[in-house]
Structures are given as structure tokens and as C-alpha cells.
Amino acid sequence: MSLGIGVIGAGTVGGGVIQTLLTQKNAIARKTSAQLELVHIADTLPERFKEFALGPNVRTSTDATALIEDPNVAVMCELIGGLQPAKRFIAQALRAGKHVVTANKMLLAHSGPELCQIAQEHGVELRYEAAVAGGIPIIKALREGLAANNIQRVYGILNGTCNYILSRMTYDGLDFADALRQAQELGFAETPPDLDIEGHDTAHKCQIIASLCYSTEIALDDIYVEGITRVSHADVAYADELGYLIKLLAVVREAGDAIEARVHPTLVPKQHLLASVRHEFNAVYVKGDVTDATLYYGRGAGRMPTAGAVVADLVDIARRGTGSAPAPFVYGPKRPIRDMGHIEGAYYLRLTTQDQPGVLGKVCTALGNHRVSIAWCIQKGEIANGAVHVILMTHETVESAVQSALSEIDQMDFIVEPTHVLRVLQE
């Protein structure tokens, strides 16, 4: 029996889904027994319909409601993005008893649990493999493949633009501005690029992963977010000298009753597999108590990889037939998000100071007073106007101690600019 599919949004990803459904239909049916039948497309720009060789059985509408009300549509793919009207359309479709597949990470990060709740009440599925890490089947791995595990931690490189920029800075010596410009020229970065480079896109995916791993609602506002705009070429070079690469990571960890969910540039040891993830690729490292470490790598964005993830969700829905939805994945009680002051780890500190006697002594004394112990120290020659960089790596410590020490240090009269702090990946 075939599954009637409606697609709202025939742009980049929606177009990829339409194209895949039209061209791969028979190959997919042959392999998986899933009969995916595109029956309806809705887009506010009707000229988009002409891009596809649609048969006479595919309806087109400029109005999503017509698609939602179409009795031939059993599953709606929401590929318009953004918060509204996407949320309204999804809620309407779920209430009309239709399954929904979406790639809308922003909406899920804001309203995922609410929409899952509606789906459950109406006995239908809300699926979103494409929303996190594009072509990498990470939602499936976390929900199904690792179902036996209590997930201890997840580290994700989830934004291709940021990883591309940091890779160019690392491997080609570019500074941030040049790397960003090249990312924009290659079409990896949006204009304006803030959602990417300020870390918010990664935070959306961090929220989805944390909610899924711990079956709990996580408020997007509770996630600490720091982008990559302050990472300088000097930081990349010093990290390299210390044996690290800098990556923007989503970090999700279980810490007793609390959960850590945060996004920040992070020093990753060069021998760690995440350090080998270059350019626009994404990867997710997961550690579970049963399976131990696994890693998933691939293209996190782009028309076809994202479309492939949407189609995989459609195949899953089709393969189990049009009967009832499977037993739901359930949101449990809320769990507290650990305050950043309480997180633990090692820290990289780049101080910019005047080159004068006694600097290192005063800095290290202040850190010692807060019980922050130093593992490494590099002082470099003059950078400009008599200022020098002093790079310190701490032993494992608690973040509040580092922040308290720095609030003292950054007041010292030889400090030229605020100290740049980067966190180091914990195993």
C-alpha cells in the first residue's frame, strides 16, 4: 500500500525531497518495500512547481491548508523553515491525523515537546532526522541504535559554516574575517551569518539532542551559547602548539541529576576523531554506558543530504504501514541544567599583557588563590605596542574558580585586553 506524501516548501531542501521522490521511487520500493507516492506540493511561489516533472496525480497549491486538508496526504513534509507559519501548519496536520516530517531545527528547539505531545495525542508521528546534522542519521542512532544505553555525553560538530571557517583558519592560516568571506562565497554561510557564527544554530541542535538523550524538556534559553567570532588566528596557532584544534562543539553531558547543555569553541586533542572532521562536515561523538564511544560523520547540510534524511523518515513511516504509530518516545520529568559556574574541565587562557617584570607571578598567584592550578605556560614575543601574549593551560578545575580569578586578573594594570578563555574537551 502506498503512502501519500505532501510537501510544503519547494525550495532548496523541499525541492531535493520532491526530486528524490520522483526519481528514486522505484529503487526505494524495490529495496525497502516502501511505496512513497508524492501527491501534493504547496508553495507560495507557484513558479517553483515548474522545476519538477510532476505527473498528473500530483496536486499543487499555493496554500498549505489545502494540502493539509487533502485526504490523499498521509504524511506532510514541512520544509518551509522558521517559527511561523510552520508551527501552525504542523499542529494542524498532526491534529488532522497526518504524520509530519520536518527539517526545522529552530522550531523544534523552541516547540519540540509541545508538538510531540500533539502528535502523541493524535496517534501520529513527528519525525525530524533532517533537523540535526543533515545527512547523518544521528536521531535514529540516538533513539534506536543506542536505545540500550544511558547516554553519558555527546560532543557534536553541528554547524558546517563554523567548522569550515575554523578549518581554513587551522589549515590555511586564514584569519576569521577572510575565512568567513570564503565560506560565504562558497555558499556555506548565510548572509548575515550570525545564526551560524554566534552559535545559535548549533544551540538549536544541542537542544534537540539533549531533549532526546534525556527524554526531558530543555529550555533553549538555558543553553549557554558562545560563537566563534572571538577565536583569533593566534588562538588557533597556540592551540596547535599545545596539541589541539579548535572546534565549535555542542556539549551534552549527564552530571548527576543535572544535565549540561552548552555550545562553545573547544580545544580538541589532535588525536581525537573529532579533530579529523574538516571543512563543512559535521560529526557527533556519543558515549553510552553500554556501547561506549561511537561517532557519526557526514554532511550536515545541503539540498540532497538533508533531503535524504527526510526521505529516510518517510520510508520508516511507510514500512510500518498505515496502522497505528509505534509506541512513542516519551518526555520524562524536567531535569535541571547545570549552571556554567559549576562545570568542570581544563581551560585555555590567552592573556594580553604589557611585557614587564612580575606579570606571570601576579597572574599565577591570583589563579592559585582561587585554587586553579597551571599545567602549561607559554609566553610569546611582542605582538604590538610592547604587549605580549601569555598562554596558560589549567589543570581540571571548576569554571567559577577560573572566572573569579580572571575577574581579578583582568583588572590588573598590565592587562591590555580582556583575557580570552576557551574550554578544553574532557574525555
Added chain:
Amino acid sequence: MSLGIGVIGAGTVGGGVIQTLLTQKNAIARKTSAQLELVHIADTLPERFKEFALGPNVRTSTDATALIEDPNVAVMCELIGGLQPAKRFIAQALRAGKHVVTANKMLLAHSGPELCQIAQEHGVELRYEAAVAGGIPIIKALREGLAANNIQRVYGILNGTCNYILSRMTYDGLDFADALRQAQELGFAETPPDLDIEGHDTAHKCQIIASLCYSTEIALDDIYVEGITRVSHADVAYADELGYLIKLLAVVREAGDAIEARVHPTLVPKQHLLASVRHEFNAVYVKGDVTDATLYYGRGAGRMPTAGAVVADLVDIARRGTGSAPAPFVYGPKRPIRDMGHIEGAYYLRLTTQDQPGVLGKVCTALGNHRVSIAWCIQKGEIANGAVHVILMTHETVESAVQSALSEIDQMDFIVEPTHVLRVLQE
């Protein structure tokens, strides 16, 4: 509604499954709504039953047939391994209308399609996530996550023993025999280790992956298998100099109508993600026409990672309820396996020759006569008794040309021992 589970074989992996079912039952139910109820264990060694804190509702038998006939058992986990009696038990259980979950790669490589056929005829599932790459959910990724793709190629590091040995040879300068001994001391390698180091274990997994990717029966005997016993420390060092690491790979590729399925040590460029997969870890690199490259990494063996994969299969079965099995994945028509003479790629040749004038000229002329073109050449100082190593890397060529040229070259009077040929990873 709960799913009654029977486990035959309470050894390493079976014990891990039993332990996981006993301890994680509530956590799994909370997250996934799957109610996994261990109801029966069978093992020929009854003393094993005492290792577990079994409640009064868990039956134990020394006879698998009693378990298969137990009406409370809805799914049988086959974890005894080997060809028989495992095959008979699985066929019995499927015919009795029970789903089967197995980790038995050897049996699947020999009888997978036959057993899948029986499962399909009886409306039940035969699942085997644990059979390939242990804790890595690669079967799920290939069947479901990448369902929209035509799979173009798969490169797998699928045997932890071989990868451990090659890693120790690469990073610690050990020779093959010492690395093997250490693998055995650490419990990675079986005694005797032939199934691992001769490549047969990898070939079993290669067969399963190739059958799955191309929905076709692949005869195990049609898979070319070359192990790692001839890889010397010198090969590892020369490869390093050329920018490569040596990995034992399962290679599955689509080549027109034919399929390539082969296992051999392979030169992998250092910047390729597979080169970063060290020690006993496994990884699978997959390239599909929609999703492009993805990679999956984790522990390929071991009690708990393998048990986790078995339990994930159980969760999937439980979540869709005890109604009908989902639409099957179908085996299509047989497709030819490409003969090794017809495969294409670059080749590494290690010649051991007497150090005399004219050697390189004669060797290169013979290669040229067979249209094999040289990309790199290194000649090294004397190794012993006036012999030297000459290392050649060819441009892309067809394997039969290399083999024809070598059958001439190895007859030349200055050649001290047969030339060692290694294939180079193609992108």
C-alpha cells in the same frame, strides 16, 4: 504490552544481553515505551544461569527447543554462534512465528538470504545489528538511515584484532608477530587467530554489507579475501613515507552491473577519516548518491557493545507492537561479482631485488609493456645479503595488468622474493 524474550547462549554476548535486560529494563521502558521482558534462557552449561539475578519468572533450560516451544517467548536471541545448531534453532524459531535477533555473522554470511526468506514467509523479523561492527548501528544506517540512497561504495574496518595489530605496527614500530601476541594477551585475538588475521571474519561482514546494500545474494566464496599476515613492518614504514596507513578493509562498490566485494590490506591516505581509526575500533565509510559520504565509528566487538546492538533490535521489535512485521527488505535478482582482474585502482609494489645496475630499468619496462604507469619510486639501502627494497606506486590501472607484469618481473633473476602487492584506497 511487554515483549517476551528468550536468549539462547548465556556466554559472553548472551550474558551481556541478559545483564542489560535485567538492569536497564526500566530505563529502556521509560525512554522508548518498549517493555522488554526476559522470560527464558537456554544454555548447555546450567552453571551459567547462576551468574545472573534471575527472578522467578525467568525459565531456564539446557535445551534450546524448550525455549523455542515456550509460548511466552515472542523473540529469540541466538547468541551461541557457529553454523550448527544455530541455523537449525533459528529456522525452528522463525517457523514457530517468533522473531529472531542474532549476532552470528558467520551463519548470516553462509545462510542469510535463506533465513530471511523463512522469516518473510512466516511474517516475522530476522534482525542482526550486532553481527556487523558490534556496537555501531551500521545495519540500521544502511537499511533505514540511508534508505533514499543508491550506495556507491562502502569501506569498512570491521575486525578489531587486525586493526589493533596494524595500529601497533604503525604507531609503536612492532612487527606482526609481536603485535599479534599483544592482541592475544589483551584478549582481542582468538587462539588460533586465523579467522581474524586471514581476513575471513571481515569477509563474513563484507558479505552481509554487500547483500544488504545491493539487495542481492552474494556467495561468500565469490569474495576475494587476503589477510594481514604478509604485511611487514617495512610495508608500514614505506606506506608512512608515502603518506598512507595500512588498514584491512572490506571494500564494497557498485561497478556498472557488477558489484565488487573484497577484503584486503589497503593503503589509506593519512588525511582520510578511516586512517584515524585506531587500535581495536571499527569504522564504516559509506558513500551514497543522495547523502554523499558518511562514516560510523565505534567498538566492533566486546560483550557490552555487542549486547547493546542486540537490545536495540529488541527495542525496535517491541516498539512496533506484536502485530505484523513491517514490510520486508527484499532480495532482488543476483548480480555478478566483479573478477579481481577487472578492478581498478592504484597499487603499491614492494620488490626485493639484488642491488645491481639495470634493475629499475627492467622492472619499469615490464610494467610499461603492460601499460602500468609509475607515480612514485623509492629505493632503499641494503636490507640483507646485498638485497634492497624497491617501492613503486602506480597510477590508476587495472589489476590484471599489474598481475601480468608482476608474473614477468618475479621471474627476473635479480628478484629475491615475490613482490608484495597492496591496493590503494580509491575515493
